[in-house]
Amino acid sequence: MSRSIKKVAVLGSGVMGSRIACHFANIGVEVLLLDIVPRDLTEYNKNKPASRNQIVNDALTFALKSKPSPVYDKSVSKLITTGNFEDDMSKIANVDWIIEVVVERLDIKKIIFDQVEKYRKPGTLITSNTSGIPMNLMSEGRSEDFQKHFCGTHFFNPPRYLRLLEIIPGPKTDPEIIDYLMHYGDLYLGKETVLCKDTPAFIANRIGIYAIMSAMHTIEDMELTVGEVDRMTGPIIGRAKSATFRTMDVVGLDTTVNVANNLYAGLPNDESKEAFVLPKIVKEVHEKGWFGDKSGQGYFKKSKDANGKRVIQELDLKTFEYGDRTKARFKALEAVKDEESLKARIKMLVNFDDKAGEFYRKTFYDTFKYVTYRIPEISDELFRIDQAVCAGFAWQMGPFDTWDLLGVRSVVEQMESMHLKPAEWVYEMLAAGHESFYKIESGIKKYYDIPSKSYKTIPGTEDLVILENIRETNKVWGNPGASIFDIGDGVLCLEFHTKMNAIGQEVIEGIETAISMAEKDYKGLVIGNEGENFSAGANLAMLFMFAGDQEFDEVNLMVAQFQNTMKRAKFSSIPVVSAPAGLALGGGCELSLHCDAIQAHAETYIGLVEVGVGLIPGGGGTKELTMRVADSIEGGDPELNRLQEAFMNIATAKVATSAEEARGMHILRPQDGITLNRKRLLTDAKAKVLELYEAGYTQPVERKNIKVQGRTGLALFEAGINGMLLGNYISEHDAKIARKLGWIMCGGDLTFPQEVSEQYLLDLERQMFVELTAEPKTLERIHSILFKGKPLRN
Template sequence: MNTSKNRWIKKVAVLGSGIMGSRIALHLANAGIPSLLLDIVPKELTPDEEKKGLTLQSKEVRNRIVNQSLTNAIKSNPSPVYSQKFVSRIETGNFEDDMHKIKDCDWIVEAVVERIDIKKTIFDQVEKHRKPGSIISSNTSGIPIHLMAEGRSEDFRRHFLGTHFFNPPRYLPLLEIIPTPHTDPEIVDFFMHWGDRYLGKTTVLCKDTPAFIANRVGVFGIMAIFHAVRDMGLTVEEIDKLTGPVLGRPKSATFRTADVVGLDTLIHVANGLYQALPHDEQRELFRLPDFIQKMQQNNWLGDKTGQGFYKKIKNPDGSSTILSLDLNTLEYKEQKKAKFPTLEQTKNIDQLSDRYRVLIEGQDKAGEFYRRSFAALFSYVAHRIPEISDEIYRIDAAMRAGFGWEHGPFEIWDALGISKGIELTRSQGYTLPEWVTQLPAKGIEKFYQTTSGTQQYIDINTHQYTNRPDLKGIIILDHRRSTSTLWSNSECAVIDLGDGILNIEFRSKMNTLGSGVLAGINKGIELAEKSFRGVVISNQGTNFSVGANLMMVYMMAVEQEYDELNFAIKYFQDTVMRLRYSHIPVVVAPHGMTLGGGCELVLHADAVQAAAETYMGLVEFGVGVIPGGGGTKELTRRSALRYIKDDIELNVLRENFYKIATAKVATSATEAFEFGYLIEGRDRISLNKNRLISDAKNLAISLADAGYTMPTRDKFKVLGRTALGMFAVGIHQMVEGGYATEYEAHMANKLAYVMAGGDLSEPTLVSEQYLLDLEREAFLHLCTQRKTLERIHHMLNTGKPLRN
């Protein structure tokens, strides 16, 4: 964790344990960094404390606020911590008794309430106790950073800056870095690097302007929609349909996001921006519409108050209905399905960048909305250069990392072309600064271009393309595809990453694993064995892979094409075995959902470089089959490799059996190690998903440099009837206890037969192929069963598992 001057962050003090402070401490724990979490001392006892005979001097009382905040954070869903065992990396205390402990900390981050007087009081204490040279920062989102540094010592001011995390810190990668005029540039450079490498963040350098970058642009976009919705006669659910995944944005879109974040938070930021921006050309959009003011008066603030733009009600039959708010009457009503002809036209356009032009040309309300929204956005971000950033890429990076946009504003504009964006913006009555309008006359039609696999941005001062410094050392497949693709089909591509390493990239829908992907994996390994040093299997889709092509399996099973289905399963099995037994190292780099067949690829890698946010598991039971692509075989084999003595054997095997039978999914890469899907000492984690492929490439190179040799095909022990007896008892108990249906018991017995190695009279050494044949036979049998077909059909239609 060092820079050229060997700066290290070994321990952090987090001052303030509210929603942000506690979650910052937990994310530091995720990164392996111990922290001291402090908060205020309570001023009075609770009734429970009085009953216990405690006093205001009792340690339990004095640390009640900080401990309760941390407990609440740990219990929140989704979990802010990769593994519960990491919580022990946090020490709690209070400002009065424990502030002196910050002398042992290398970084002190303040995350108390958004009042400058309170923050200054905290910093008075920090000045007394910090060691010289320690970094101090504020996590404020609304108070100018330079104001908090006023009156401080020179050493304090040189080491002070803003470090603005986005909530929740585990899941939103943005970390805005805001120096003051007094901040030592070396500290800024250190934090830009350290936040990226050691906290897994997209670090974005910001100017000390109101709301910095992401909230300035993001809240503007939301407020612009709040003002447009009634002008255009659109409903809450229609806006959420128009501003969600079709635009490459989260499913929660606009109004659902406001409910989750809390309308009070949004109001606070909007009011602050209205006050702080007297010269902003679109300042009036930050003024609250009347319906927002009424919602605030009614305390309809979203999820935290039980209702906001949406409200969930219970029906007499026990089911729930979600109502939406009519913004004209402020009454809740049943939602109406939002449909627009323009959106129908985009259904078959998979490439997001190709979708924008269709959206703005729509002749319905959707088209009108997109023209108005894009024009307002383009005008706004163009005018923010150089106010909030000198470089366009910082705005795009902030919106992607902080608000979950797939494309930032200038990237959206690029998809239309600069001239088209200028024309659109002016047609809607918005102005643009001269630096943009000059570009087409100079023959510049794109804000970005890619040269030799490197993305460049247009410098607004020189009008020259310049390499993006934030992408140094990061591999982006989109930037390499046109020049470095060695082989491809419609579902897969083999791309040269340089230095003798190939990347096999999935391109199928949801990255499902069909014959095209399997052909690509085999081709990539073949090419690497001839002329390269190693292979990485990874992609930059939303998820690594959701598993095998379920529709293909369903159609073959329904048509009773069992020979073809048998061939398809064997092709998958042969492919994962080719992956394991090749002459070059194969590194699999999963991220996001890595389910079923995706998990089976991971299980057969020479090494794994996993993104921290990897959700991995063998989930085939949910669709009525067992893992048929080597997953059942591999967990059985791994059980055998873990055997130490006879009394351990059955326990280890039972543990892996239940992982499959309950479709257990690890909710982080850390948990995947705990589940045994990843292997300690061999596999690695990348906290920064942007660096995943670069890290995987380096891992493949290190394996090659170490003199990689193909593994030998050793036999391993299966337990036969001993294991079958244990499984039979467990399955019976699951059914009797109401935890499994009769059909699930049938499936479990098929799984048990494979993991026992069949009806063998005694423990026996077997080959991997022996178990693969048993696995395939069980998979095929289950595909002949009506209840399995019902499960597959239900999953294809609803996306949810059926228990029958």
């Protein structure tokens, strides 16, 4: 199908509409955002004159100011044009895709569609972001061309961050339109696009809300507290940090209740529909109007104590009064506190013989049972259920994947003893000798296809680099902190697997080994992983020990080794590509800066943050940014202004909140790439390696012509530092760190601007770094991070 999306119209500028508009602007698409005209212009804006676009303009302004931000960079907002339904609906004739995001009322949607029919040009995509109104009701009575190009595109809020996009065909939707949207959402919007049937709440909310409501009944029966539940249902089992009750406060309890009530009313044949009946711990809170953040209180309440300090209280689920937060003191949780592997934790927790283990078994097994009965009702393929729940509710493992981990046959036996017998097709699968819902063959993950009673490849994954699928077959080297994989076509991939992927001796060894192996037998190297973070920085424990014992020669050797490894990455004879995602801080950022290219996930939070622990970037990060600023200056550009901006980014430990923002900070260069879909990141990084190799890769040589400003720059920095000190914006120790940083970036006490080498700047870096490790206040900062887990400003 020959179709491109250059301009989109978003009809409705509420929380979802304005943020959907922002996400399309994120990817460079022009957006026309429309909403209603205020009924009474004077009343709407009190005593100030209001415009006919007041509602849409206010909504967009509010979205752009909200946190977390819906845009990668504020500059993309210029791609959004606002208007109203009365004056500007005719402009939809010039767009390629119309997305309806008005209030969830069928009558109002039909009025909007009447207007769309007047102006929409034939062939234009028209979709609804409804979370539950059936497609057949919305498309009823519409023209043949409208129905052919109409379907549901259900984004999850916030659209920038939540990966799910459910695609729901209408009764007459052209299959080519569905194929196009599945592909577009994946490749360009960075979404996990999941094909759904037109059933109540589609897939993610049907399963996710069931899991929540089922858990609520269990929580009430087992008399668990809010604090206990949120400790058990968060990151410890691979779920969102907001866990259960905090999530409902953030989303709004009224939203959860409305979906649950609608599902109970709309699912007369659901064998488990009673789970959607509100238990007392939900009904009572809802009736009190305690919806969460939007009403000022929910399962948690923020207040201030007698000293004015902010206090967070939790709701007692028996008395419905607020009190001190409770802690989960279960043996199961204590047993897994040092276990880094999510899979190992889940196995231990579900099989533990205590109250927590009982809770996990009841809630997990009930969800397992429920999803088996939803096939083929909501989906013909089981993998779509896992995809939708993981992407929509931020689960790391879906129900079928989790069931596989625990052992399908043994869990079925336990489920039977708990009166949670799964659907018959599970027994048929086991009887046929198939012991799992998924299996990996030749590095490709396959799912059990119920109609054919065989395993089939998950569509769209055939050509992706997925380390989890080749972990047992393609690993060519490893130590406790790093592994190297052959990812095909003559390319290696180096993966870190330390805590937070911190860079220590094992990772350094991995980098050196991977480069040596690639230089000998391969075309190039990707450095990346499939975890939450690329790297949170250098491992500070060893540095703290040496610095605390005043072993400064050892500190110097450590920094020199790290610098040499960074140089190895930069000056190797093969292309090295970094693939950061999540956190890429400190040493993780420095490593990326030294690679031939960066292929970053759009949601990469990258920066040089060493100042936070009383240090300066000592692994070449200061040198690299100094060099990039010098290279970016043309003719009469204000050199010192650009240098000062880079200086402030390091001195304030600024972290780019997206890969696009990192471009403006000189961390990503124009030739570096950005991948929208996280699951494609390693594949795109591998393609970047091959692109560099096939273009005739030339081994870089050390630069000796980096222009530095000497005393001129030092004077400027000193004036700024003194001003910050006098204004009490920074401490004396902050000032000391900043002066050492400025010393490096200006090339030291040079009498005039001149050119220096990379090694010259590296030597300055190492000297300043070692000097700072001798400072007691630096050791205090490192101690606070290592032992208290929080930064100290002293």
